[in-house]
Amino acid sequence: MKLSPDETILWELGFVHLNLTIVTTWALMFVMVAGAALITRNLKSDIRISRWQCVLEIIVTGINSQIKEVGLDRPEKYISFIGTLFLFIAVANVSIILPWYHPPTGSLSTTTALAICVFMAVPFYGIGSEGFINYLKSYYQPTFIMLPFNLISEVSRTLALAIRLFGNMMSGGMVVAILITITPLIFPVIMNALGLLTGIVQAYIFSILATVYIAAAVKKPSITDK
Amino acid sequence: MQIDWFTVIAQIINFFILVWLLKRYLYQPILGAIDAREKKINGQIQDAEGKREDAQREKALYIEKNKLFDEQKQQHLNDLLDEIKAERKKRLDAVAGEAEMLRAEHKHALLTKQNDMLKEIAQKTQREVLQISRKTLKDLATVSLDEQMIAVFLKKLRTVQPEEKLQLIQAYQSAANPVRVQTAFNLDSDLQNEIKSEVDKILGASAEYLFRVSSQLTNGIELSLNGYKFSWTVSAYLDELQQEVSETIKQTSDAVAQQK
Structure with missing residues (x-):
């Protein structure tokens, strides 16, 4: 039994190889981008809009409001990163209802990659907002003694992000696989439904934690003024 | 269960490509459409506000004009009633004057007619008297x-x-x-x-x-x-005679009055 889709190698040439995780990710990317392009091709700014445009607007404005609630004043600046994080994880997790589908989020490599992206995004937005020196000074806060702890915190929370998502998705797949062998009739369906819920919750947790980390790095102008 | 670093790198690249693609095909168009709609709605609201103010102004103007129109109408009605009253009085006066004139004319005509009749009677009487006198004189005195x-x-x-x-x-x-x-x-x-x-x-x-x-x-x-x-005419003679008789009667009545 394969625990991760990384183990399914489809093509290999030395260090370079295509596994199921990468191929599934490409497929998801294609579906998401093609769907978005198709729907946004005929956008209307009238009062009456199409249903699909309405769905996308609900998703985008929902993500925007969540970012704003966390404390980032200009959500349109962060929505590309945080929104993509949420949508990718959510679509990858919800797609488990498809047969023979293995979510790329069930691969530790993918979750690690996403965690590394968050790890890079935090200083990127922090430096962009506060400047390089001020961002580095934040590691000394409240005192220089906190520097190692802050550094450990940065690394540990990245690890936590990666392991949390991977653990949840992998365990969900594992549980369904085990249940299919024991009681193949009803319980796998229930667990799959539960997996859908878990997947959405995990996408939300991952993206909201990323938002919190970025918000912590970006000082709010109103607070600075006070 | 181990980390495949090639997959990690590939997924990082995939993720950033997805970020760029979704930004290009999802977030920007959707946020742009929302902004455009908000602007449009704001414009419509401002337009509606302007129209509402215009409507309020028009309403106030209409009420004012209506009030003025009512006042003018009432004024015209009053003027018309006054004119009708004046015209009625004038016509009644004219009719009354005309009636008075007709009455006077009628009275004058009656008097004229009466005088003519009296004159005719007098002339007839004279002729008769003369005829009688002539006959009497001829019969009695052969004159x-x-x-x-x-x-x-x-x-x-x-x-x-x-x-x-x-x-x-x-x-x-x-x-x-x-x-x-x-x-x-x-x-x-x-x-x-x-x-x-x-x-x-x-x-x-x-x-x-x-x-x-x-x-x-x-x-x-x-x-x-x-x-x-x-x-010398009988008429003149009779007039003279009548005058003399009248004076005599008058003198007699004056004397009686003085005696009383």
Whole structure:
């Protein structure tokens, strides 16, 4: 039994190889981008809009409001990163209802990659907002003694992000696989439904934690003024 | 369960590509459409606000105009009523005046008619009286009334006042016409000669005479010369008689009043 889709190698040439995780990710990317392009091709700014445009607007404005609630004043600046994080994880997790589908989020490599992206995004937005020196000074806060702890915190929370998502998705797949062998009739369906819920919750947790980390790095102008 | 670093790198690249693609095809168009709609709605709201203000202004103007119109209408109505009243009064006055005038005309016509009737009665009466007198005189004294009237006329000529005589002479001297003598009956030549001789005596000259029968004279004789007239008629005689009787009655009544 394969625990991760990384183990399914489809093509290999030395260090370079295509596994199921990468191929599934490409497929998801294609579906998401093609769907978005198709729907946004005929956008209307009238009062009456199409249903699909309405769905996308609900998703985008929902993500925007969540970012704003966390404390980032200009959500349109962060929505590309945080929104993509949420949508990718959510679509990858919800797609488990498809047969023979293995979510790329069930691969530790993918979750690690996403965690590394968050790890890079935090200083990127922090430096962009506060400047390089001020961002580095934040590691000394409240005192220089906190520097190692802050550094450990940065690394540990990245690890936590990666392991949390991977653990949840992998365990969900594992549980369904085990249940299919024991009681193949009803319980796998229930667990799959539960997996859908878990997947959405995990996408939300991952993206909201990323938002919190970025918000912590970006000082709010109103607070600075006070 | 281990980390495949090639997959990690590939997934990081995949993720950033996805970020760029979704930014290009999802977030930007959707946020742009939302912004455009918000602007459009704001524009519509502002437009509606402007229209609402315009409508309020129009409403206020309309109410004001309506009020003014009502006032003007009432004013015109009042003016019209006043004009109608004035016109009614004027027409009633005109009709009343016309009625008064018609009444006066009618009254005048009645009086005229009455006078004409009285005059006619008087003339008829005179004619009847003369006829009776003529017949009576003829039957009793074998004297015609015409002859008697000429006799009276001649007597009046003989006793004419000096002023009147002078007037007759002056009229004769200034006139080129003959002396006109009008009677209600035909005069025979003896009576004509008598009159001629009496007038010639007054004038002191032999004048020319023109004798004429006039239907306008009921009875009596009239001598006219260049505007001067000398006559004796039964009407004048009766008028004179009536005047004398009236004066006598008046004097008598005054005397009775003084005695009381």
